[in-house]
Amino acid sequence: MRKIIELKNITKSFDGEVVLDNISLDIYDNEFMTLLGPSGCGKTTTLRIIAGFEQPDQGEVYFLGEDIAALPPHKRNVNTVFQRYALFPHLNVFENIAFPLREKKVGNAEIQEKVTEMLKLVALTGFEKRSVTSLSGGQQQRVAIARALVSKPKVLLLDEPLAALDLKLRKDMQQELKNIQKATGITFVFVTHDQEEALSMSDTVVVMSEGRIQQIGTPIDIYNEPQNAFVADFIGESNIVNGVMLEDRKVRFSGHVFDCVDIGFGKNEAVDVVIRPEDVDIVPEEKGMLKGTVTSVTFLGVHYEIIVDINGFKWMIQTTDFVDVDERIGIYLEPDAIHIMKKSEYSGMFGDYSSFSNEFDELSDAEAAAEAEEEE
Amino acid sequence: MKQKNNGLASVQRAALGPYGVWALLFIVVPLIFVAYYAFTDNSFRFTTENMTRFFTARSANGTYTYLLIFWRSLKLAVISTIICLLMGYPVAYILSRASARTQKILITLIMIPMWMNFLIRTYAWMTILQDTGILNSLLRTLGLGPLHMIGTEGAVVVGMVYDYFPYMILPIYSVMAKMDLKLEEAARDLGCNSWGVLRRVIFPLSLPGVISGITMVLIPSISTFYISQKLGNGKFYLIGDAIEGQYVANNLHFAAAIAFILMVILLAGMALMQRYANRKAYV
Numbered sequence A: 001m002r003k004i005i006e007l008k009n010i011t012k013s014f015d016g017e018v019v020l021d022n023i024s025l026d027i028y029d030n031e032f033m034t035l036l037g038p039s040g041c042g043k044t045t046t047l048r049i050i051a052g053f054e055q056p057d058q059g060e061v062y063f064l065g066e067d068i069a070a071l072p073p074h075k076r077n078v079n080t081v082f083q084r085y086a087l088f089p090h091l092n093v094f095e096n097i098a099f100p101l102r103e104k105k106v107g108n109a110e111i112q113e114k115v116t117e118m119l120k121l122v123a124l125t126g127f128e129k130r131s132v133t134s135l136s137g138g139q140q141q142r143v144a145i146a147r148a149l150v151s152k153p154k155v156l157l158l159d160e161p162l163a164a165l166d167l168k169l170r171k172d173m174q175q176e177l178k179n180i181q182k183a184t185g186i187t188f189v190f191v192t193h194d195q196e197e198a199l200s201m202s203d204t205v206v207v208m209s210e211g212r213i214q215q216i217g218t219p220i221d222i223y224n225e226p227q228n229a230f231v232a233d234f235i236g237e238s239n240i241v242n243g244v245m246l247e248d249r250k251v252r253f254s255g256h257v258f259d260c261v262d263i264g265f266g267k268n269e270a271v272d273v274v275i276r277p278e279d280v281d282i283v284p285e286e287k288g289m290l291k292g293t294v295t296s297v298t299f300l301g302v303h304y305e306i307i308v309d310i311n312g313f314k315w316m317i318q319t320t321d322f323v324d325v326d327e328r329i330g331i332y333l334e335p336d337a338i339h340i341m342k343k344s345e346y347s348g349m350f351g352d353y354s355s356f357s358n359e360f361d362e363l364s365d366a367e368a369a370a371e372a373e374e375e376e
Numbered sequence B: 001m002k003q004k005n006n007g008l009a010s011v012q013r014a015a016l017g018p019y020g021v022w023a024l025l026f027i028v029v030p031l032i033f034v035a036y037y038a039f040t041d042n043s044f045r046f047t048t049e050n051m052t053r054f055f056t057a058r059s060a061n062g063t064y065t066y067l068l069i070f071w072r073s074l075k076l077a078v079i080s081t082i083i084c085l086l087m088g089y090p091v092a093y094i095l096s097r098a099s100a101r102t103q104k105i106l107i108t109l110i111m112i113p114m115w116m117n118f119l120i121r122t123y124a125w126m127t128i129l130q131d132t133g134i135l136n137s138l139l140r141t142l143g144l145g146p147l148h149m150i151g152t153e154g155a156v157v158v159g160m161v162y163d164y165f166p167y168m169i170l171p172i173y174s175v176m177a178k179m180d181l182k183l184e185e186a187a188r189d190l191g192c193n194s195w196g197v198l199r200r201v202i203f204p205l206s207l208p209g210v211i212s213g214i215t216m217v218l219i220p221s222i223s224t225f226y227i228s229q230k231l232g233n234g235k236f237y238l239i240g241d242a243i244e245g246q247y248v249a250n251n252l253h254f255a256a257a258i259a260f261i262l263m264v265i266l267l268a269g270m271a272l273m274q275r276y277a278n279r280k281a282y283v
Helices: A043-051 A093-103 A108-121 A137-149 A167-184 A195-201 A219-224 A229-234 A358-375 B002-038 B049-056 B065-097 B100-115 B118-129 B134-141 B153-177 B181-189 B194-223 B226-231 B239-248 B252-280
Strands: A003-014 A017-028 A032-036 A058-063 A078-081 A155-159 A187-192 A204-209 A212-217 A239-247 A250-253 A256-259 A269-275 A281-283 A290-299 A304-310 A313-319 A328-332 A338-342
Touching: A003 A043, A003 A187, A017 A043, A017 A058, A017 A187, A017 A212, A032 A043, A032 A195, A043 A078, A043 A155, A043 A187, A078 A137, A078 B181, A093 A108, A093 A137, A093 B194, A108 A137, A108 A167, A137 A155, A137 A167, A167 A187, A167 A195, A187 A195, A195 A219, A204 A219, A204 A229, A212 A219, A212 A229, A229 A239, A229 A269, A229 A338, A239 A313, A250 A269, A304 A328, B002 B252, B049 B065, B049 B252, B065 B100, B065 B153, B065 B194, B065 B239, B100 B153, B118 B134, B118 B153, B118 B226, B153 B194, B153 B226, B181 B194, B194 B239, B194 B252, B226 B239, B239 B252
Parallel strands: A032 A187, A032 A204, A078 A155, A155 A187
Antiparallel strands: A003 A017, A003 A058, A204 A212, A239 A250, A239 A269, A250 A256, A269 A338, A281 A328, A290 A304, A290 A328, A304 A313
């Protein structure tokens, strides 16, 4: 695969605050890449550096092997779909999409043909003469995508494009974006703070936090083999406990020695152990590897989400078996349910559900959304 | 619900009442009087003579008196408006993109002259532009002068530009300040250089402000009479001077006729400009 964009050791600060801290990233041809992280992690700044709206303090940006640091945005073969679409309110749908072509002095017949083709791609045929301000959010979104794609850029940058849409529409647009990417063969770099969105759409996920890249990998790798406690916690739900790697394929945590599949750690190395809530089997207390008391049960439709107190550490378990609050249960872990990670600066910060409640989770989501808006 | 709406509407109507009475007494009724006087003679009989006089009266040297005055007013007003627009547009843009603090300071600086009476401002310009005035003493010390300025068309234009400049900046500024900055980024992203961004996005979106700026400068400068008398030494008789002169000479009917013609021409001009702006908005 051909490397299209290469970021090398990029550092960027705003008002003395480091936003990007030595980022290096390769983006390949025909790839759907997602930059994923909480607000303030530097993902939007990375996108703006690729687009040319921000200059890195240090580091280089290469486009097909050529250093483009000094190239202004209008000379880059990269287009952006903005968070709030940024459609031109004085132009109708047709002229919004034709905008970049008119700048290039493309002939009228060719403009007609290309805009028609784009309208078909985003399923807006017949909307040519409509005012963009009369369109719904989803339709505006499509116009923005068509406008960014009409001059066939090498790379399309998308800055949280689905954040303003409601859930149902967002799901449809996720699928549609994926289809458009496949149909056009253009590289997409997609920024989001929604981990589900990142997992379902991407070929490659780049997890970012505090201006640094935490992990780059396929959605399956990122989910199954998180590199540190931050990634494990940010992608899905995780129980993260302190453990000691006794030898290859043997780990001790919560006062019990378990078989696992991980190798290559030092003898008696302190590690973080990740167990996904859906990988925990509930068994009668006497058969359990670990034993605990159920402290809460929440019905979520497909499964129950229960919190179990095991020696003072609260585990989250997702199960289809019904258990009752205050019931004593045992838990059983298959070797491949256990994932071992090196200790990191994030160790001990995540993965304990003692203060967990659904309400709290929603609250912090709303906060994140509000912050994302302020960031704009 | 319907009842409540009706209640609200009647409250709104009542609140508009005082202004309605004001507008009726001091705007609508005077306009009717202007039209009435324009089409009557001294004994209030219908006549079109005042109208004809405006278009046909000639001076001793054979030129059309009032058409010439009107032409001169229009010329000076258009020149002033163009200068205001060319100077004001960049100021309004830079202002709208400055930090909130700078914006506040600059707006205050632009507004301060408006706090002074415009007669006083015009007098100030007289003392600046006179042959023995401040500007000429300065030029003399620099060995560049003296320059004869007072009593020229240039001096009249300077006075108009100075007096009406804020009225050009403010409406353009208020439109630009509301513009979404992402639109500029989007235009650059889609291939526009700075000139392209200005021509294809900023300017079309600022058109409503430009039009109201032009209106607010052109109309008062066309009908002004004081600036031309003081800074033009009375040599450049403008349409406002003509109306004032006829009024002072107690020719109320002819004064009303000139005012009526001026209003009709300005209204037609504004209507044309609005239509142009509306058509321009969706290309």
